[in-house]
Amino acid sequence: MNKIEIENLTLQYSDGNESLRNVSMGIRENAITVLFGPAGGGKSSLLRCLNRLNDMADVQTAVGRIMLDGENILDPKTDVIALRRKVGMVFARPVVLPLSIRGNLTYGLEVMGESRRSKLDDAVERSLKQAALWDEVKDRLDDQAIALSGGQQQRLCVARSLALEPEVILLDEPTSGLDPISTAKVEASLQELKKDYTIILVPHSVQQAARAADFAAFFLQGELVEYAEGKSIFTTPVNKRTEDYVTGRFG
Amino acid sequence: MLRKTFETEIQQMKDEIILLGSMVEQNVLDSVEALKKRDMEASRKIVALDKLINDKRFALENQVMIIIATQQPMAHDLRLLASFFEIISELERMGDYAKGIGVINIRMGDQPLLKPLIDIPRMAQKGADMLHRALAAFVNEDAEAARLIPAEDDEVDQLYEQIYRELMTYIMADPRNIERANWLLWVAHNLERFADRVTNICERTVFIVTGELTEINDMKDG
Numbered sequence: 001m002n003k004i005e006i007e008n009l010t011l012q013y014s015d016g017n018e019s020l021r022n023v024s025m026g027i028r029e030n031a032i033t034v035l036f037g038p039a040g041g042g043k044s045s046l047l048r049c050l051n052r053l054n055d056m057a058d059v060q061t062a063v064g065r066i067m068l069d070g071e072n073i074l075d076p077k078t079d080v081i082a083l084r085r086k087v088g089m090v091f092a093r094p095v096v097l098p099l100s101i102r103g104n105l106t107y108g109l110e111v112m113g114e115s116r117r118s119k120l121d122d123a124v125e126r127s128l129k130q131a132a133l134w135d136e137v138k139d140r141l142d143d144q145a146i147a148l149s150g151g152q153q154q155r156l157c158v159a160r161s162l163a164l165e166p167e168v169i170l171l172d173e174p175t176s177g178l179d180p181i182s183t184a185k186v187e188a189s190l191q192e193l194k195k196d197y198t199i200i201l202v203p204h205s206v207q208q209a210a211r212a213a214d215f216a217a218f219f220l221q222g223e224l225v226e227y228a229e230g231k232s233i234f235t236t237p238v239n240k241r242t243e244d245y246v247t248g249r250f251g
Numbered sequence: 252m253l254r255k256t257f258e259t260e261i262q263q264m265k266d267e268i269i270l271l272g273s274m275v276e277q278n279v280l281d282s283v284e285a286l287k288k289r290d291m292e293a294s295r296k297i298v299a300l301d302k303l304i305n306d307k308r309f310a311l312e313n314q315v316m317i318i319i320a321t322q323q324p325m326a327h328d329l330r331l332l333a334s335f336f337e338i339i340s341e342l343e344r345m346g347d348y349a350k351g352i353g354v355i356n357i358r359m360g361d362q363p364l365l366k367p368l369i370d371i372p373r374m375a376q377k378g379a380d381m382l383h384r385a386l387a388a389f390v391n392e393d394a395e396a397a398r399l400i401p402a403e404d405d406e407v408d409q410l411y412e413q414i415y416r417e418l419m420t421y422i423m424a425d426p427r428n429i430e431r432a433n434w435l436l437w438v439a440h441n442l443e444r445f446a447d448r449v450t451n452i453c454e455r456t457v458f459i460v461t462g463e464l465t466e467i468n469d470m471k472d473g
Contacts, residue, residue: 246325
């Protein structure tokens with residue numbers, strides 16, 4: 001079942017550059033959907049539309065609809081705070097708050113008014129386990145988060161978004177600065193997380209796209225060129241431009 | 252550029268596979284020629300050459316793995332490299348059929364041939380010719396040419412049936428012919444299987460080009 005339906009989405013920045021051109025695609029629940037392609041193709045723009053982060057960018061026009069559970073999130077009446085709670089985001093560089101490991105995880109919940117210790121502890125344990133970080137940090141939850149390794153910090157950021165119990169997780173090149181072992185851990189945790197969440201990933205390489213994708217969408221200069229199951233798009237792409245990109249002929 | 256390195260590596264692999272294929276092609280023709288002439292020395296060389304074919308198969312497989320590990324190919328490139336494995340392995344097995352014919356000639360010892368060889372050299376010639384064109388279609392990635400070759404296997408099958416019936420008449424005429432008829436039947440069987448495997452190579456060529464994994468001639472069991 002599709003969690004999100006993007007319908008004829010066109011996005012234009014105020015400098016006139018068209019970033020997305022008439023994109024329509026459904027995003028499946030409980031699956032990893034990968035958005036890939038060369039820089040400037042529109043994949044991050046699309047990701048940012050999905051939790052309205054583009055509101056802060058210089059967007060001139062956004063035409064079309066993004067239906068999440070049947071509601072158009074581009075509607076000006078959308079409660080953006082509630083939306084962002086439902087649709088979490090993890091960025092390329094881990095941005096940990098200058099707090100303890102625990103503090104990073106409980107911050108969002110506390111801002112929303114949750115003060116019961118048991119609830120907060122439950123959220124800490126659950127989200128760290130989901131992000132495959134619990135075993136590494138359970139004995140030092142009150143240490144500063146900044147002391148964690150890069151890979152651990154990134155999994156902490158995944159855990160922080162999970163603590164808010166989102167339904168959709170957006171990840172923008174979440175492992176671009178990580179070593180292969182940390183990358184493998186983050187990827188493994190995504191494979192677990194998809195059982196409960198809808199995951200949309202902008203990977204940092206075509207190889208990661210191929211490893212992670214249940215479904216993959218190839219973007220080129222704002223156009224959705226090909227959208228198919230991961231296992232077919234990386235072995236038998238239909239479109240010549242997809243083929244040329246995944247075999248390294250350009251990009 | 253990375254792509255250029257990759258393309259050079261692919262071309263080298265194709266050249267090596269053609270070389271392996273020509274070793275197999277020549278060995279099967281030579282194996283039948285040696286049998287025809289009852290030339291034991293030639294058959295011993297054929298058996299020895301098969302060892303080189305086997306060694307080359309492992310060396311090439313290793314090379315394919317290195318390319319996969321270093322280049323992490325996708326799409327057409329991935330299908331091509333995966334097909335290299337299959338084709339290399341088919342060629343090695345085809346080489347075994349040539350070796351098998353060599354071994355039969357050696358084992359026959361002093362016994363003369365049951366009959367002069369006519370259809371068996373034709374089978375070998377046809378199989379070798381099909382292999383030659385199948386490998387040309389493969390290196391040129393010519394799916395259309397590859398699709399046409401397997402139908403020619405019918406000719407090899409007909410020759411096989413003809414040989415089979417003929418040898419049965421020898422056996423029925425005189426049971427003392429059984430052993431020598433059986434040797435030739437095995438030779439014909441090896442050649443029949445040899446040609447079947449050409450079909451597998453053609454199927455891989457179609458797969459490389461189109462991504463379709465299908466049996467071109469599904470009446471065959473090869």
